[in-house]
Amino acid sequence: MAIKRVLFLLPVAVALLFVAAFLGALPNFDKKVNQLVLSSIGDAEKLNPILSVDSASSDINGFIFNGLVKFNENLEMVADLAERWTVRQVSRIYLRPQAALSAQETARRLNAALEPKTREDLQITEIRPVSEREVEVLLDTAGTAVEEFLVAALPKEVFVPLTRADLDLSSEQKVFKGPKELSEKVRQELSKAGLSVVETKVKPWGTVSLRTVGEEETVRLALRPILEAGEGEGEEKTPAVHLSSIESFPIEHRPVITFSLRPNVRWHDGEPFTSKDVEFTFLKVMDPGTNTVRRPMFELVDRLETPDPHTVRVTYWKPFAPSLESWAIGVIPEHLFRDQDINTSSLNRNPVGTGPFKFKVWEADEVITLVANPDYFEGAPNLRQLSYRIIPEPPLKELEFFIEGVDLDTPQPHQYHRYITDERFKVYERLGNGYTYIGYNLRLPLFQDVRVRQALTHAIDREAIVKFLLFDLGVPSTGPFPPQFWYSPPDVKPLPYDPEKAGRLLDEAGWRDTDGDGLLDKDGEPFRFTLMTNNGNNLRINTAVLVQRQLEEIGIDVKIELFEWSVFIRDKVNPRNFEAVVLGWGLGLDPDVYEIWHSSQTEKGFNFVGYRNPEVDRLIEAGRTTFDREERTPIYWKIHELIHEDQPYTFLYVGKGTPALHEGKFRLKRSTDRQEVVEDITMTENGLLYFFKDWFRVRGRAVFTSS
Amino acid sequence: MFQFILRRLIQSIPVLFGISVLSFAMIHLAPGSPLGVLMDPKVPPKVVEQWERNFNLDKSLPAQYGLWLKNLATGDLRSFKDGRPVIDKIMERLPATLILNLVATIIIFSIAIPLGVYSATHRYSLADHTTTLFAFVGISMPSFWLAYMLILLIVQGLGLPILGSRTFGLTEVGAVAGLADRLWHLFLPSVILSVAGIASLSRYMRGSMLEVTRQDYITTALAKGLPDDEVRYRHGLRNALMPIITIFGFLIPTLIGGSVIIESIFAWPGIGRLAYQSVLSRDYPTIMTINMITAILVILGNLMADVLYGVVDPRVKVK
Secondary structure, three states, X not given: OHHHHHHHHHHHHHHHHHHHHHHHHHHHOOOEOOEEEEEEOOOOOOOOOOOOOOHHHHHHHHHHOOOOEEEOOOOOEEEOOEEEEEEEEEEEEEEOOXXXXXXHHHHHHHHHHOOHHHHHHHOEEEEEEEEOOEEEEEEOOOOHHHHHHHHHHOOHHHEOOEEEEEEEOOOOOOOOOOHHHHHHHHHHHHHHOOXXXXXXXXXXXXXXXXXXXXXXXXXXXXXXXXXXXXXXXXXXXXXXXXXXXXXXXXXXEEEEEEEEEOOOOEOOOOOEOOHHHHHHHHHHHHOOOOOXXXXXHXXXXXXXXXXXXXXXXXXXXXXXXXXXXXXXXXXXXXXHHOOOOOOOOHHHOOOOOOOOEEEEEEEOOOEEEEEXXXXXXXXXXXXXXXXXXXXXXXXXXXXHHHOOOOOEEOOOHHHHHHHHOXXXXXXXXXXXXXXXXXXXXXXXXXXXXXXHHHHHHHHOOHHHHHHHOOOOOEEEOOOOOOOOOOOOOOOOOOOOOOHHHXXXXXXXXXXXXXXOOOOOEEOOEEOEEEEEEEOOOHHHHHHHHHHHHHHHHOOOEEEEXXXXXXXXXXXXXXXXXXXXXXXXXXOOOOOOOHHHHOHHXXXXXXXXXXXXXXXXXXXXHHHHOOOOHHHHHHHHHHHHHHHHHHOOEEEEEEEEEOOEEEOOOEEEEEEOOOOEEEEOOOOEOOEOOOOHHHEEEOOOOOOOOOO | OHHHHHHHHHHHHHHHHHHHHHHHHHHHHOOOOOOOOOOOOOOOHHHXXXXXXXXXXXXXXXXXXXXXXXXXXXXXXXXXXXOOEHHXXXXXXXXXXXXXXXXXXXXXXXXXXXXXXXXXHOOOOHHHHHHHHHHHHHHHOOHHHHHHHHHHHHHHHHOOOXXXXXXXXXXXXXXXXHHHHHHHHHHHHHHHHHHHHHHHHHHHHHHHXXXXXOOHHHHHHXXXXXXXXXXXXXXHHHHHOHHHHHHHHHHHHHHHHOOHHHHHHOOOOOHHHHHXXXXXXXXXXXXXXXXXXXXXXXXXXXXXXXXXXXXXXXXXXXX
């Protein structure tokens, strides 16, 4: 019976097909090229350093693109696409229109008045006229001595004060259609009054900033028609224009960073890299139509100039320490992006960069393959290929690592033991740049007393959290800076776990168990709050549970609520609709923490707990406008100490990252003058992969072992 | 027949419209936002607001729905996540999902039908009881658990690569070996994907076969003295297969829709994972498109089953 035979032979045939496939594939499982296989649980989104927001994209962009500067293995700023850079100050002197001295004459007089000795003391590099009514003084560092010299050298009558007009459009769209039109209108009004606009800056958030030469009162008079138009319209009587004198002193200082770019750098498609690419990258970041999160880093840029193909000069509105760090952003090629919509360009899937690896192919949700760039400006990498696999399930990433389908894996704390006890693996460790904390909503009366917050921290056994949840892969943290950095003070000790002291502090603050129900109470209200965190992060959830139990012991009732991440941020944290949260911060390398701790950030910013300390505000402002590390160090130490005393958060822990490799599978090979040096791979302060370009795969090693 | 198909297709247009309105409303009214996920101190809220304007998320829901329809009509639906046309994202994942589900379907049908038939023809035998037991185990066993256990066995026990659609770094081995490698990687996910299918389909098959065996024409055929196998397989099996057509109709959407769990576990680059990630990141255009494609396939699958009925069963006729 044919039907019967076919019917029952079919399963046998299918089975045989798979057996054949297995036998056909088996002998080839260990044929692999000289490559490194990395992995991630999520696919990359945009291989464009301006647009990327996810970590997979950032990882890969790091291999393909370069910034002007980068952090080296010791986390010091070094040159990358820029050969070198200088940070200078510019002082600009504006001359009165009716002043008898021309700009040339002023510059000549100042140069003449400058004795070589003074020039050296004041670190003045150059004094030059830049227009008919403007003189620029280039100096290494700003100081009042320079101003004193300038004022003494020239009669006061030549200087003119500056006024800044901020035209706030966000509330005034009905009066003026756009920033350009408004600034044009202002320009006209000012020139009618005989005043000249020094510069116009259209900022992305609907404001236009103009600087004009003249006393505030004169400017106000000239702009009266516009001011009145703005005030008259509609319900909201917001003036369209805010006027302010910039400084009582007529000279203003601005930092200028000059980058000298490496010559002979070429894009992966062979085109030369020039300063135009840097300018294009900057303009694209600043374009409001670009969906980027990098814009705020560049908002203080006044202008960017490219005097020649290998020089980029960036002038800032005011000193801003993290500004140099922002130039680590990957530069994108102007010649390819020029006529494209950057948000939807196909180049975001086929990136062309300047880095050690070239993009080869992207198989969605599966693997991204890069190949070595033989023309890399620091020499070709040793590895031929780099694959970035997407494996969504962490436990299976571990299995893939075990059979060498992935060459580098970073186990979670609960997986760590299996890696460290297996002699086939080499596990590295490094403290992460971030911390986990409990943030208290300081707007609530419950958390306003500092003694209460200190008591909460005393009552939470952070050693236990590190021990039982992180399996000792971390350290308790004490404040806003992780302990391994220069800006973290060495001598701040974490508040010890001391439930008795917590009880005493709460008692002092008026919290006692008066009704004998085991809960502390005050004015008839029991001590009770809700601790929220995001679902899906087991470490945070377990932390919350442990905290709940520890606080129960001192008579505080904690309820835990879990939310999906976007709901949590959108509906709880952003509208400040929470009592306490377990969250973590990942930080940049610059210690500026303005967004997290400055009191101006409590309404809409990331200071969602509502922390306000005028002293901390002042220090944060001082810290971000100081470039010198020596000067910054005590500032940040003090910030850390003050926040530690105030305990707006209970700082829980700084976790360790523990990347693992197969023992002896990869080594480093560096070619110095005449010899090749082969070394073992070691952890650097900038991570395991910092010297990645020099890695090579040790040959002659069985790739798959079936033991 | 042609008229029938045409009428059904026209009827489905308002259905699709209704589905699009409903799923659009559901997706947008669900809490969360595509941009609420940025929690980076270097990204102030104004950046998020700017993005919302760029994505038209600041407009009212009906206006957003209108924009969606417009983009659909002009073929310019783009993912929020990477700015790529949604259809490209789906198309590049389609082959992986299609091949996996096709192989799983082949396994299901080639195993479940003989198994069901055998159970029915050997009713209450040891083999029947055993397959019944396995069918229940197969239906109730969570597939992710089975997947993990088998992966542990193969990867840790035998040290063989199994995740993904092929062995990584495997190059220059020739077309035949490459094909064998891909087939090997298909093995486990397709087998696990088919376990529940085999279990349930073999039960259907058994029931259907038993039903047919009780019919008068079978008794007649047997009484006429036809050989047992002739009766069972020529006359019985054909009729017993008819209910299976309904199941085949349901199968079409799952062929394309993919499976979130199996695709995630096996790092299989298919549509199920895309749909899941899109939901997590509130990538509205992508979710909507996948929803609509699934809806269309369900409608087409039903239509196909109805048409096939007409073809195989002369009693069913279009009026």
